Amino acid sequence: xxxxxxxxxxxxxxxxxxxxxxxxxxxxxxxxxxxxxxxxxxxxxxxxxxxxxxxxxxxxxxxxxxxxxxxxxxxxxxxxxxxxxxxxxxxxxxxxxxxxxxxxxxxxxxxxxxxxxxxxxxxxxxxxxxxxxxxxxxxxxxxxxxxxxxxxxxxxxxxxxxxxxxxxxxxxxxxxxxxxxxxxxxxxxxxxxxxxxxxxxxxxxxxxxxxxxxxxxxxxxxxxxxxxxxxxxxxxxxxxxxxxxxxxxxxxxxxxxxxxxxxxxxxxxxxxxxxxxxxxxxxxxxxxxxxxxxxxxxxxxxxxxxxxxxxxxxxxxxxxxxxxxxxxxxxxxxxxxxxxxxxxxx
Amino acid sequence: xxxxxxxxxxxxxxxxxxxxxxxxxxxxxxxxxxxxxxxxxxxxxxxxxxxxxxxxxxxxxxxxxxxxxxxxxxxxxxxxxxxxxxxxxxxxxxxxxxxxxxxxxxxxxxxxxxxxxxxxxxxxxxxxxxxxxxxxxxxxxxxxxxxxxxxxxxxxxxxxxxxxxxxxxxxxxxxxxxxxxxxxxxxxxxxxxxxxxxxxxxxxxxxxxxxxxxxxxxxxxxxxxxxxxxxxxxxxxxxxxxxxxxxxxxxxxxxxxxxxxxxxxxxxxxxxxxxxxxxxxxxxxxxxxxxxxxxxxxxxxxxxxxxxxxxxxxxxxxxxxxxxxxxxxxxxxxxxxxxxxxxxxx
DNA sequence: GCTAGTGTTTGAAATGTTTCAGACGCCGTA
DNA sequence: TACGGCGTCTGAAACATTTCAAACACTAGC
Numbered sequence: 069x070x071x072x073x074x075x076x077x078x079x080x081x082x083x084x085x086x087x088x089x090x091x092x093x094x095x096x097x098x099x100x101x102x103x104x105x106x107x108x109x110x111x112x113x114x115x116x117x118x119x120x121x122x123x124x125x126x127x128x129x130x131x132x133x134x135x136x137x138x139x140x141x142x143x144x145x146x147x148x149x150x151x152x153x154x155x156x157x158x159x160x161x162x163x164x165x166x167x168x169x170x171x172x173x174x175x176x177x178x179x180x181x182x183x184x185x186x187x188x189x190x191x192x193x194x195x196x197x198x199x200x201x202x203x204x205x206x207x208x209x210x211x212x213x214x215x216x217x218x219x220x221x222x223x224x225x226x227x228x229x230x231x232x233x234x235x236x237x238x239x240x241x242x243x244x245x246x247x248x249x250x251x252x253x254x255x256x257x258x259x260x261x262x263x264x265x266x267x268x269x270x271x272x273x274x275x276x277x278x279x280x281x282x283x284x285x286x287x288x289x290x291x292x293x294x295x296x297x298x299x300x301x302x303x304x305x306x307x308x309x310x311x312x313x314x315x316x317x318x319x320x321x322x323x324x325x326x327x328x329x330x331x332x333x334x335x336x337x338x339x340x341x342x343x344x345x346x347x348x349x350x351x352x353x354x355x356x357x358x359x360x361x362x363x364x365x366x367x368x369x370x371x372x373x374x375x376x377x378x379x380x381x382x383x384x385x386x387x388x389x390x391x392x393x394x395x396x397x398x399x400x401x402x403x404x405x406x407x408x409x410x411x412x413x414x
Numbered sequence: 415x416x417x418x419x420x421x422x423x424x425x426x427x428x429x430x431x432x433x434x435x436x437x438x439x440x441x442x443x444x445x446x447x448x449x450x451x452x453x454x455x456x457x458x459x460x461x462x463x464x465x466x467x468x469x470x471x472x473x474x475x476x477x478x479x480x481x482x483x484x485x486x487x488x489x490x491x492x493x494x495x496x497x498x499x500x501x502x503x504x505x506x507x508x509x510x511x512x513x514x515x516x517x518x519x520x521x522x523x524x525x526x527x528x529x530x531x532x533x534x535x536x537x538x539x540x541x542x543x544x545x546x547x548x549x550x551x552x553x554x555x556x557x558x559x560x561x562x563x564x565x566x567x568x569x570x571x572x573x574x575x576x577x578x579x580x581x582x583x584x585x586x587x588x589x590x591x592x593x594x595x596x597x598x599x600x601x602x603x604x605x606x607x608x609x610x611x612x613x614x615x616x617x618x619x620x621x622x623x624x625x626x627x628x629x630x631x632x633x634x635x636x637x638x639x640x641x642x643x644x645x646x647x648x649x650x651x652x653x654x655x656x657x658x659x660x661x662x663x664x665x666x667x668x669x670x671x672x673x674x675x676x677x678x679x680x681x682x683x684x685x686x687x688x689x690x691x692x693x694x695x696x697x698x699x700x701x702x703x704x705x706x707x708x709x710x711x712x713x714x715x716x717x718x719x720x721x722x723x724x725x726x727x728x729x730x731x732x733x734x735x736x737x738x739x740x741x742x743x744x745x746x747x748x749x750x751x752x753x754x755x756x757x758x759x760x
Numbered sequence: 761g762c763t764a765g766t767g768t769t770t771g772a773a774a775t776g777t778t779t780c781a782g783a784c785g786c787c788g789t790a
Numbered sequence: 791t792a793c794g795g796c797g798t799c800t801g802a803a804a805c806a807t808t809t810c811a812a813a814c815a816c817t818a819g820c
Contacts, residue, residue: 080563082807084806092769093770094770094772094807095808095810098807099769108767108769123558125534127479127805127806128475128540129479129484129806131806131808133473133776133806133808135808136808138475148503148504149504149704154494154495157494170520172518172519173520174519175504175507189516191471192473193474194473194474336709336710359678359705362679364711428775440801440802441779441780441801445778445798447778448778452799454799472776473777474777475775476775478777479775479777479778480778480779480804
């Protein structure tokens, strides 16, 4: 591990240093890195030896500046505290890895202003593409990014207008199968727990539930909507308290929660207050995160293909970035119900 | 929103375009961005107007190339599926935000080879600093990064040798208070569930547990070590099965799990097989992730100050990167026991 | 011995910024 | 009138890489 050639004082070595050490020109060193097939194997080895000897590490900013193309994707997720989005991110990362791209993970925490800041940064970095689960899919900032030639793929949402690829799950259908399952189990008074309404997923899951309810001719009043301020465990708990506070003859025998975090909170509150699940209250969640199956009463949930969602989104993005014949595509996945103990027949 | 000046055909505008549009020189535009106080307010406004008119967005690669300094930190986390690390990341992000830095989140998934790949990429990007929860804190790649002048802070681990800042929790102490709590509750046969041994946190938590056990003069055989292949929910479940398979008179009445994911798996398996927690088996976890409190039987756990851990680590990193008088520091936090229902007195 | 062709290497230009020494214009003072 | 000082602005150099037309060294064919 000796280093015979050491003319640089502290500076981190550049291609120029490597070229000097190997006795070739700048261009040749670059060729060794970018089109090794067109440099003679003997020189190539010489250059490679010089590289490891000097501990050369390519400067990505310079590469990107000159080549005009970046090697990183970014995913802006909606809520870092929800494992669902990490599973999506995991899927994205797998696809990025295959394409030898880096992935930049950011988090808007559900705030539109943070989202704008993140997008602005990403534009400055000239990332190759942006995947995003937006606070609001119609945000003009997204158009701005796209107009600048940076491909954008919307994840877990769809956008009616404008040229965007998107990957989503049919949330209305998801709401339908959740409710159908509960009705099948004999429930005729059901709560829908979820909010705020500004979140599209919540609106659509509720819509699907209502559709089924109406089609079966059940009284609208018996599908109770308990709104929440966020899709979190603690909001689920407090919804549980409100539920328990209802007069017994009005109280639902089942709850459909807009996501699993709410469902877990509800489950905890219900059991903690001495009631039984599913005997006193059946619960259906949404997303089927890993913790759903791992709950003390394993949770029935509407499964989204989380990782697949991410992988598909990344593939669409990469296609848009590299294939000039690309046409925008709205991929829709069909969710499926995973029945577990929390809705088992009594 | 008209755009009177439009001499660029599709190209994204550069400082040069802005300078031309505003009728000033390159240098002045740069000054507007980097030292606005030294340009006359009338010209400053003119330049700013030109910027918004053209939709100028600074090219970060060029900035970084010339200035030699990047504006992003990176966190390489050990296990993306463990919420603990996301809470740490959240803390880092807060501190990065304060310093107006971007955060690059990567994931080694516990594999040393992936970790090396990520670190290599980060060196290419010339990030300003790296925070990492390493697979192995003595990895030579970490020295390599550091030797290249990129500050490294080790998170949730310590490293004996070499100049690194680190931020960690006293895991031995954590193991001690977990065991003390169980002994206090009257348990005299306890299982330690966790593995693999290659993970330092596991070793130290077990060590703390053993210390207490020995100091109290309890028979070593009554502290049973059930090894696991990973720190996951499903490994926790399978450990639960092994536990249940022990002959009744040898079976522990309490379990201390190396992290909360294991504890949640164990909890689920125990309840699912008809036993009661804590009556038949008391459980203590480690980390105190949000799901611990939200479990159906709320989990007693050793709390790490997750977000604080991240924030402190980021502060140390930023200090190392910007303060020439920086001296390395090993910050150690003392964990505390949060007692909940899973160990309540019978 | 000349030519064409092939495979390899070279050198200069270009990318978009920041930096810094110096130029410029203006004012007040000697 | 000359001079220094001050506030503002300029222009060229530098950063580390990629790209590409052109140069070069050989070989084979005539």
